[in-house]
Amino acid sequence: MSLVHKFIQDDQRYIIDVNSGSIHEVDEMVYDLIDEDKIRSKKKLLDRLKNKYKEEEISEAYDEIKELIDEGVLYSKDLYEDIAKESTKSPSFIKALCLNIAHDCNLKCKYCFADEGEYKGCREIMSPEVAKKSIDFVIKHSGPRKNIEVDLFGGEPLMAFDTIKQVVEYAKKEEKKYNKNIRFTMTTNATLLNDEIMDYLDKNMGNIILSFDGRKEVNDKVRVRADGTGSHDAILKNIKKMVARRDKSKQYYVRGTFTRNNTDFFEDVKYIADMGFKEISIEPVVLPDDHNLSLREEDIPQIFEQYDKLYKDMIKRHKEGKEIKFYHFNIDINGGPCVYKRISGCGAGHEYVSITPSGDVYPCHQFVGNEDFKMGTIYDDDNINKEMGNEFREAHIYNKPKCRECWARFYCSGGCQANNYNFNGDMHIPYEIGCKMQKKRIECAIALKAQMVD
Numbered sequence: 001m002s003l004v005h006k007f008i009q010d011d012q013r014y015i016i017d018v019n020s021g022s023i024h025e026v027d028e029m030v031y032d033l034i035d036e037d038k039i040r041s042k043k044k045l046l047d048r049l050k051n052k053y054k055e056e057e058i059s060e061a062y063d064e065i066k067e068l069i070d071e072g073v074l075y076s077k078d079l080y081e082d083i084a085k086e087s088t089k090s091p092s093f094i095k096a097l098c099l100n101i102a103h104d105c106n107l108k109c110k111y112c113f114a115d116e117g118e119y120k121g122c123r124e125i126m127s128p129e130v131a132k133k134s135i136d137f138v139i140k141h142s143g144p145r146k147n148i149e150v151d152l153f154g155g156e157p158l159m160a161f162d163t164i165k166q167v168v169e170y171a172k173k174e175e176k177k178y179n180k181n182i183r184f185t186m187t188t189n190a191t192l193l194n195d196e197i198m199d200y201l202d203k204n205m206g207n208i209i210l211s212f213d214g215r216k217e218v219n220d221k222v223r224v225r226a227d228g229t230g231s232h233d234a235i236l237k238n239i240k241k242m243v244a245r246r247d248k249s250k251q252y253y254v255r256g257t258f259t260r261n262n263t264d265f266f267e268d269v270k271y272i273a274d275m276g277f278k279e280i281s282i283e284p285v286v287l288p289d290d291h292n293l294s295l296r297e298e299d300i301p302q303i304f305e306q307y308d309k310l311y312k313d314m315i316k317r318h319k320e321g322k323e324i325k326f327y328h329f330n331i332d333i334n335g336g337p338c339v340y341k342r343i344s345g346c347g348a349g350h351e352y353v354s355i356t357p358s359g360d361v362y363p364c365h366q367f368v369g370n371e372d373f374k375m376g377t378i379y380d381d382d383n384i385n386k387e388m389g390n391e392f393r394e395a396h397i398y399n400k401p402k403c404r405e406c407w408a409r410f411y412c413s414g415g416c417q418a419n420n421y422n423f424n425g426d427m428h429i430p431y432e433i434g435c436k437m438q439k440k441r442i443e444c445a446i447a448l449k450a451q452m453v454d
Contacts, residue, residue: 001037001404001405002018002036002037002405002406002407003017003018003019003036003037003038003075003076004016004017004018004034004036004074004075004407005018005036005407005408006031006034006036007443008031009308009311009443009444009446009447010308010311010312010447012025012447012450012451013025013026013027013028013030013031014026014443014446014447014450015030015031015034015074016407016446017073017074017075017076018076018407018409018410019076019077019078019079019080019410020072020073020076021410022073022074022076023446023450024068024074025450029049029052029053029057029058029061030061030065032049032052032053033045033049033058033061033062033065034065034074036407038075039062039065039066039069039074039075042058042059042062045058045062046058046059080342080343080410081398083343084343084344084396084397084398085398087343087344088390088393088394088396091143092350092351092389092393093141093142093143093144093145093351094138094141094142094145094148094350094351094352094353095142095145095147095148095149095347095351095352096148096149096150096151096347096351096352097134097137097138097148097149097150097151097352097353097354097355098151098153098352098353098354098355098364098365099126099131099134099150099151099152099153099167099354099355100119100126100153100154100155100354100355100356100357100365100368101125101126101131101152101153101154101155101157101159101160101163101164101357102124102125102126102154102155102156102157102158102159102160102357103119103121103122103123103124103125103154103155103356103357104123104124104125104154104155104156104159105154105155105156105159105189106156106159106189106191106192106225106226107156107189107191107223107224107225107231108224108225108226109222109223109224110221110222110224110293111222111257111259111285111287111291111293113286113287113366114154114155114365114368119356119368119369121369124356124357124358125159125160125163125357126160126163126356126357127163127357128162128163128166128167128170130355130357130358130359130378131163131164131166131167131170132166132167132170133359133378133379134167134355134359134378135150135167135170135171135174135182136174136378137355137361137378137381138150139174139175139178139180140381141381141384142180145180146179146180146181147180147181147183148175148180148181148182148183149182149183149184149185149206150171150182150183150184150185151184151185151186151187152164152184152185152186152187152205153186153187153354153365154187154188156188156189156191156192157186157187157188158188158192158193158197159192161192161197164186165200168184168204171184183206184204184205184206185205185206185207185208185209186201186205186207186208186209187209187211187255188208188209188210188211189211189223189231189235190210190211190212190234190235190238190239190242191231191234191235191238193238193239193241193242198238198241198242198245199245201242202242202245202246202250206250206251207251207252207253208242208246208251208252209252209253209255210235210239210242210243210252210253210254210255211223211235211255211256211257212232212235212236212239212254212255212256212272213256213257213258213262213268213282214256214262214265214267214268214269214271214272214282215262215267215268215271216230216232216233218261218262218268219231219232219235219256220232221261222257222259222261222293223235236275239254239277240275240276243276243277251279252279253279253280253281253325253327254272254277254279254280254281255280255281255282255283255327256268256269256272256280256281256282256283257282257283257284257285258282258283258284258285259285259287259293259294259295260285260292260293260294260295260296260299261293263295263299263302263303263306264302264306265282265303265306266306266307266309266310266313268282269282269310269313269326270313273317273324277324278323278324278325279324279325279327280324280325280326280327281326281327281328282326283327283328284303284434284437286416286419286422286431286434288422295433296433297433300433300436300437303437303440304440307440307441307444308444310326310329310444311329311444311447311448314326314329314448314452315448315451315452318452328441328445329441329444329445329448330445331411331442331445331446331449342410342411342413343396343397343398343410343413344393344396344397344413344414345396345412345413345414345415345416345417346364346413346416346417348363348364348367348392348417348418349363349364349375349388349389349391349392349393349417350389350390350392350393352364353375354367354368355378356368359377359378359379360374360376360377361374361375361376361377361378361381361384362374362375363375363388363389363392363417364417364418366416366418366419366422367418367421373388375388375389391427392417392427395414395417395427395428396413396414397409397410397413397414399428400414400428400429400430401428402429402430403415403430406435407439408435408438408439408442411438411442412435412438412439412442414430415430415431415434415435415438416431416434419431419434
């Protein structure tokens, strides 16, 4: 098992203590002295490195490393496994809801996991009555939790704008009644935005995720309308207007997807940043291996190269006072998420659920349409399949053999349960290409934080 992780980013050397999370930027000699599973004896290290470094330098560095080990910041013990076991025994309450407002979409994106909005079913718009009952459901099942997040999702949720307005107003009344704080977010392809809708979203959405894939030639190959025409120009015009309305206290980010068509995706991040957007995410597509747009093992070297380019570009922009935020490089190396979050991940199936336009409940939006994962319905919410919820809850990093051995386990929390299941038929087996990309992003993010400390 790796107790420390070593990596080099742009000629800088880093050591991460896996269990404590401590990060050390080190010189070449210290990097050579440390192995990932344990520190070797001074005699063995002197024998190994005597032709590269002076004996007294090795000895001095070794003694300093031993001090760090004694202080518990190198080769530290894992203190979290018992916490993981105990956490699954306590009651679980829902804190986040994906409200699939529309199983329909006005675009036909070629990589859409939601089957162009249909989710393997029929086109359907959520009624205000179902939306309101979904709010009742999440309030009832939130227990003592005060803060609840509701993500308005699709398909394209703005196809159900009347339902959105009614459910937001309903939630405002109900949150006061039950002493809750309900925060709405929305993911939209931005094509239906107009002045009225933008004003409403700006006032009522805590966060707005605006889908856009970057360069015109990239976006318009995959984000297409029913007639096959591209959406780039309409989206760019609208998201510029939408973001201009958001002051610094209000969240947004422009979220794109990269596929096999644009494994040079750094150019799309750069394009979006150069358009003036500061909050950006370009995420890898997740598709079956036989899909023409899927990412494959042979794409990994170029993908890593793109993350390296992005790393250097973000440092450059930081120095120039033109800093951007890239979602997948956003790691808090000082505090980070709570221990439970680091162990269990997103909480799908027990802290987070998705509700369809007909009121069916699933562990998350990526399981919608797979009847094996239907947990129940909001119309019979006392009989929600809690056993399934517990299965998700138990699928934490200590019950995933590969994750137990992985240095990145407290950063990725075992990966996406849906991706694991869809690729391997088992939530406990990580999606391998996703793991490789995630680990590279974590290394870049850590190095970025270290180099951008003012």
